[in-house]
Amino acid sequence: MTTATDVDKKKPLAGLSESGAYQKLLAFASLIVLLIGFSIASPNFMQTSNMIAILQATSVNGVLAVAATLIIITGGIDLSLGTLMTFCAVIAGVALTFLGMPLLLGVAAAIAAGALCGLCSGTFVAKMKIPPFIATLGMMLILKGLSLVISGTRPIYFNDTPGFDQISRGSLIGEIFPNLPIPNGVLILFLVAIAASYILGRTVLGRYAFALGSNEEAVRLSGVNTDMWKMRIYALAGAICGIAGILIASRLNSAQPALGLGYELEAIAAVVIGGTSLSGGRGTILGTLIGALIMAVLTNGLRVLSVAQEWQTVVTGAIIILAVYADMARRKKAG
Amino acid sequence: MGGNMSKLVEMAGIEKFFPGVHALKSVQFDLEPGEVHALMGENGAGKSTLMKVLSGIYQRDEGGLKVEGREVSPTSPREAQDLGIGIIHQELSLMNDLTVAQNIFIGREPRKSFGRLDEAALNAQTADIFASMNLNLDPKALVGSLTIAKQQMVEIAKALSFRSKVLIMDEPTAALNDAEIAELFVIIRRLKAEGVGIVYISHKMDELKQISDRVTVMRDGEYVGTVGAADTPISQIIAMMVGREVKEEPLDPPNLDDAEVSLQVTGLSRDNEIHEVSFAMQKGEILGFAGLMGAGRTEVARAIFGADPKDGGEIRVHGKVVTIKSPSDAVKAGIGYLSEDRKHFGLATGMNVRDNIALASMDMFTGAGGVLDDSEISSTAKSYISQLGIRTPSDVQEVRLLSGGNQQKVVIAKWLLRDCDILIFDEPTRGIDVGAKSEIYKLLEDLAEQGKTIIVISSELPEIMRLSHRIAVMCEGRLTGILPGGRNTTQEDIMHLATQRAAAMQVTGTLQ
Numbered sequence: 001m002t003t004a005t006d007v008d009k010k011k012p013l014a015g016l017s018e019s020g021a022y023q024k025l026l027a028f029a030s031l032i033v034l035l036i037g038f039s040i041a042s043p044n045f046m047q048t049s050n051m052i053a054i055l056q057a058t059s060v061n062g063v064l065a066v067a068a069t070l071i072i073i074t075g076g077i078d079l080s081l082g083t084l085m086t087f088c089a090v091i092a093g094v095a096l097t098f099l100g101m102p103l104l105l106g107v108a109a110a111i112a113a114g115a116l117c118g119l120c121s122g123t124f125v126a127k128m129k130i131p132p133f134i135a136t137l138g139m140m141l142i143l144k145g146l147s148l149v150i151s152g153t154r155p156i157y158f159n160d161t162p163g164f165d166q167i168s169r170g171s172l173i174g175e176i177f178p179n180l181p182i183p184n185g186v187l188i189l190f191l192v193a194i195a196a197s198y199i200l201g202r203t204v205l206g207r208y209a210f211a212l213g214s215n216e217e218a219v220r221l222s223g224v225n226t227d228m229w230k231m232r233i234y235a236l237a238g239a240i241c242g243i244a245g246i247l248i249a250s251r252l253n254s255a256q257p258a259l260g261l262g263y264e265l266e267a268i269a270a271v272v273i274g275g276t277s278l279s280g281g282r283g284t285i286l287g288t289l290i291g292a293l294i295m296a297v298l299t300n301g302l303r304v305l306s307v308a309q310e311w312q313t314v315v316t317g318a319i320i321i322l323a324v325y326a327d328m329a330r331r332k333k334a335g
Numbered sequence: 336m337g338g339n340m341s342k343l344v345e346m347a348g349i350e351k352f353f354p355g356v357h358a359l360k361s362v363q364f365d366l367e368p369g370e371v372h373a374l375m376g377e378n379g380a381g382k383s384t385l386m387k388v389l390s391g392i393y394q395r396d397e398g399g400l401k402v403e404g405r406e407v408s409p410t411s412p413r414e415a416q417d418l419g420i421g422i423i424h425q426e427l428s429l430m431n432d433l434t435v436a437q438n439i440f441i442g443r444e445p446r447k448s449f450g451r452l453d454e455a456a457l458n459a460q461t462a463d464i465f466a467s468m469n470l471n472l473d474p475k476a477l478v479g480s481l482t483i484a485k486q487q488m489v490e491i492a493k494a495l496s497f498r499s500k501v502l503i504m505d506e507p508t509a510a511l512n513d514a515e516i517a518e519l520f521v522i523i524r525r526l527k528a529e530g531v532g533i534v535y536i537s538h539k540m541d542e543l544k545q546i547s548d549r550v551t552v553m554r555d556g557e558y559v560g561t562v563g564a565a566d567t568p569i570s571q572i573i574a575m576m577v578g579r580e581v582k583e584e585p586l587d588p589p590n591l592d593d594a595e596v597s598l599q600v601t602g603l604s605r606d607n608e609i610h611e612v613s614f615a616m617q618k619g620e621i622l623g624f625a626g627l628m629g630a631g632r633t634e635v636a637r638a639i640f641g642a643d644p645k646d647g648g649e650i651r652v653h654g655k656v657v658t659i660k661s662p663s664d665a666v667k668a669g670i671g672y673l674s675e676d677r678k679h680f681g682l683a684t685g686m687n688v689r690d691n692i693a694l695a696s697m698d699m700f701t702g703a704g705g706v707l708d709d710s711e712i713s714s715t716a717k718s719y720i721s722q723l724g725i726r727t728p729s730d731v732q733e734v735r736l737l738s739g740g741n742q743q744k745v746v747i748a749k750w751l752l753r754d755c756d757i758l759i760f761d762e763p764t765r766g767i768d769v770g771a772k773s774e775i776y777k778l779l780e781d782l783a784e785q786g787k788t789i790i791v792i793s794s795e796l797p798e799i800m801r802l803s804h805r806i807a808v809m810c811e812g813r814l815t816g817i818l819p820g821g822r823n824t825t826q827e828d829i830m831h832l833a834t835q836r837a838a839a840m841q842v843t844g845t846l847q
Binding site for chain 2: 199202203204205207208210211213214215217218219220221222223224225281282
């Protein structure tokens with residue numbers, strides 16, 4: 001009676017990739033349309049240097065969006081991602097410039113700080129049962145304040161740490177293929193995305209992330225220690241924010257303590273455009289990447305066309321509403 | 336044709352197609368004024384679809400629909416309402432934070448000048464409706480503070496406020512206890528007397544006998560037949576529904592004399608919900624928990640399982656005291672709980688069958704670095720799918736797409752895989768159709784035979800009597816007695832214990 005086998009073979013990550021497939025296709029198609037549209041509108045758009053600029057611009061927001069995807073799949077939200085990124089950059093600055101630590105140790109300190117802050121958010125949400133929106137709103141302000149306090153409200157430069165700026169700006173790929181000077185920041189984004197995809201699709205942590213977003217109480221009543229898993233997921237997202245902090249600090253060769261606010265919303269926008277459901281239980285990293293790319297292409301393309309920055313923001317907002325509406329219309333039709 | 340003129344509703348040759356599904360196949364149905372006409376059939380038989388056609392939620396593809404002799408085609412619930420057709424859905428659609436009166440008149444509130452709301456008129460008109468129903472309810476009470484039964488009365492009042500001549504009730508007693516059902520039936524009889532025609536959808540046979548005049552049975556989207564309720568034996572109606580005879584005989588409890596005591600609960604208490612509940616069970620035993628709604632049966636189950644904190648009490652599993660502070664402690668002790676509300680507490684509905692089966696046992700499939708072995712999950716899930724006869728196209732089907740009975744089996748598989756040997760079933764057949772019910776019963780019996788210790792909580796006495804080796808009866812948070820199962824215990828015996836505490840409390844109350 002059952003036709004289990006043929007459905008089964010279809011794909012190894014079934015259930016994860018399928019759910020957002022249409023939206024991802026839609027998002028992907030929009031990305032292509034945007035690319036074609038801008039190329040026609042401006043000959044400067046489709047140049048290798050501009051493409052690389054787009055990718056470079058995607059890297060930080062993309063990494064943050066990956067972190068946001070993990071949290072949103074559990075049915076949560078994290079408003080502290082942006083200021084956490086800055087906090088981690090400041091920690092890197094303290095470790096490398098103030099304390100003169102070796103490069104790797106400074107990077108590790110930033111990522112550890114991210115994980116620790118994520119764990120704090122996770123504890124507020126899981127153990128203290130504070131709604132994620134409020135808990136991470138508090139965390140957002142705490143981290144913004146701490147970044148300013150620790151840095152003395154001044155940027156921390158990495159001039160004493162040779163090679164730090166190469167983390168984001170250097171190009172390992174360019175050394176091997178001179179025609180393809182893709183910056184390391186982009187490479188790191190893709191590595192983070194692949195790792196996060198693997199964690200979501202293949203590990204218990206990922207499976208529980210989807211399960212929590214699908215029905216947390218049912219998971220708890222299955223004897224799963226939901227609080228602990230949730231804290232782990234927030235900690236992982238925090239660590240990824242640490243990576244984003246390193247990337248942005250490296251790109252600017254400085255930790256800018258006043259930066260960061262607003263990044264969390266752009267990250268969440270990329271996640272939503274990529275088809276991840278804000279109510280949890282559904283979502284993909286690939287979709288998020290496409291979402292982040294769409295936002296970067298839009299910003300870049302509009303700038304190439306000399307559209308005022310104010311209008312770029314308006315367009316981005318409209319795109320978010322459109323993307324979510326398209327997803328809902330699609331689901332209504334299917335469902 | 337004169338007789339037809341008096342009919343409230345006449346549906347004939349109704350056809351309804353959904354993409355890929357022929358949902359209604361030439362279905363007929365009619366309703367006289369002052370009649371309760373029961374509509375029966377297993378889940379998926381097409382009852383709800385037919386009623387949605389009548390109430391304007393769906394439009395028929397073919398066939399005739401006459402209301403009071405006039406051909407009509409309502410295209411929205413609002414149009415159906417204007418034709419005098421009201422529907423009370425199984426899941427109540429009231430706003431908990433508004434008052435009773437505000438709920439009844441939502442969307443057509445009486446106004447004063449400048450669009451100000453006229454609360455006084457609102458409450459007065461609501462009071463009038465209640466008076467006409469002979470119902471004692473405060474129009475200003477918040478709906479959320481009412482019992483489910485009272486909320487249902489509010490829904491009925493709301494339907495009547497539209498001057499409905501036809502009232503469709505979809506499983507109105509699903510969440511009611513026996514006293515509340517009696518209360519509902521009083522209202523239904525009063526409406527009948529006033530000439531309202533009632534379409535009554537239910538799975539509960541004994542109720543149909545009590546309340547309905549005629550019974551129409553549907554199966555697989557087709558009309559099977561219409562019979563008189565009084566002169567048709569229940570077994571015949573069930574046979575019409577399932578296409579085969581189903582026997583519902585109480586079983587004779589097996590002899591468990593020397594079986595090990597597997598679960599011992601002593602002095603379990605929690606807030607004001609449970610008081611000093613103590614009982615012991617043997618391996619291979621099915622203990623039924625009977626009682627009225629709110630008697631504390633689910634609370635006992637949740638306290639044993641660690642889903643809610645408890646104030647006191649000791650739990651021994653296989654003779655050893657276990658500390659259970661959370662569900663994960665309970666699962667470690669080998670206790671599994673199957674909630675009455677599968678969608679909210681039992682299943683991750685957005686996930687597939689195999690992940691739900693593995694949900695409590697992910698550690699069994701986790702390798703180095705937390706990596707899951709999906710092929711192992713798949714093959715394990717498939718073995719349970721075939722062992723329990725779960726009807727699903729594959730192990731990666733989303734569970735929300737399965738029928739209630741099959742969803743329940745997925746939850747059972749979850750606990751079997753976790754190797755829990757004490758299983759607590761809370762309303763195991765709620766929302767499950769008749770055919771699948773006997774399958775679940777058989778499964779529970781098989782599990783007991785294999786040495787599982789099984790607690791069954793049920794509000795349906797026939798179910799308790801059908802399954803239980805012994806019957807524990809609760810009333811107002813206390814265990815009022817444990818009766819032997821089998822033929823020697825009657826429903827009256829159980830009801831006596833289920834209401835005993837209330838009587839006792841009243842006596843002490845007057846003494847003080």
